[in-house]
Amino acid sequence: MADVNLKDVKPTITVDARGTYCPGPLMELIKEMRQQPVGSIIELISGDAGSAKDVPEWLNKVHQEFMGVIEETGYWRIFSKKIKEM
């Protein structure tokens, strides 16, 4: 999905993990992915550049949808969708 479309996406939940070193952005996403119902769109805001790589890698492993990432100044907005139970 292109960035232009992502900006119009209305997430089910937004997790702002900026400045939170523990447990960390990916752990927050895993938690939400397990808790939210199928069909939910989760926006993860991370100040950690590594998240833009870690998140799609994990989503791929668990067969959930990586929608894309918007790079803002000093942080990343990462969008994913829960497409099946887990």
Place this chain on the structure above:
Amino acid sequence: MSKRVVIVGGGVGGTIIANLLAKKMRQELKKGELVIDVVSDKPEHFYQPGLLYMLFGLKHHDELVRDERNLLDPMVELHLHPAVKIDKDKNEVHLKNGVVIKYDIVVLATGSRPAPEMIPGLREGGHWFYEVDACLKLRHELMTFKGGKIVLAIGLPHKCPVAPLEVTYMLDDWFKQRGIRDKVEYTYTYPIGRLHGLEPVAHFAAKTFPKHGILTETLFNMKEVDANKRTITSLEGVTLKYDLLLTIPPHKGAQVIEDSGLGQNGFIPTDKFTLKMEGTTNVYVVGDTTNLPISKAGSTAHFESDIIVENIASELREGLTPFRYDGKVFCFIETSLSKATYIMFDYNTPPNPVAPSALIHWFKLTYNKVYWLTPMGVL
């Protein structure tokens, strides 16, 4: 007319807030201008970090429990009946005995608990040490363990994020002391692609685990446990065999939070700076009860409590809430049965563990003994 502050929860956060507020607003309490209530579902206050030591026989249950009434300031009223409903629109806390307490300000300090039922088969096939009975059961298993495969698996969210590392290092040392370390294959799994959520701590673990012969499996999130086959399978499709499954189950918040519609799985959407429930002006949230993406730890509740108390006092006296939580967290990390390190961080400062030492370990053991001064609002 007097004001009423009701604190739901008698754990570390709720008790600190009650005591500090009673101290800070002593004159108002004496004049009858303020009433402080604590609502708790049990008469005891339990020091949860002590469970890690109880697992190794280094602490006894009696050392980890105090009477909540004795910890609370005499001017704080204690209601030993579970809260069954919190009505934030009517400013009411409903107790199981039918009593309804009206409040001007409420503090929700209901905590979290391990919820092994969230993972199929975990209750039947796994062990954990985050609850007294489960800890004693695991202790018995360890005492009779002659060797084999141990797998450590971790659910999300969970409190005390450094506990998986601590129990790993301590078990390694304990098996060595018992002379069976060479008969134990220990696999440490972790939900993300490194060994801990905190990057410097993950580096520390990556450097030290090989020296201890600890095997690792990252990107491992519990999906199900087969107690008959003694296997655990991850969401990522990896299955591990075990002889002893040690876990930190995923946690849930209190049922009353869910039942009151305040937050999914018992965790409340909270402003990271004001610690007020989002969309409210008189509902504070502390410790594990928040949905904040920060460590669920006693020290988090402690530092948050200081801010909440200052803001409640300031609000009642002058209608202002100027204080902001900066995300401060402090955690000791046991790195064996005789050494420890620590980490401290906030929203703007990443953690940086120092070299482990016996001194820090002794400091932790000392804190275990003097912990009671923390809920009393002294330390």
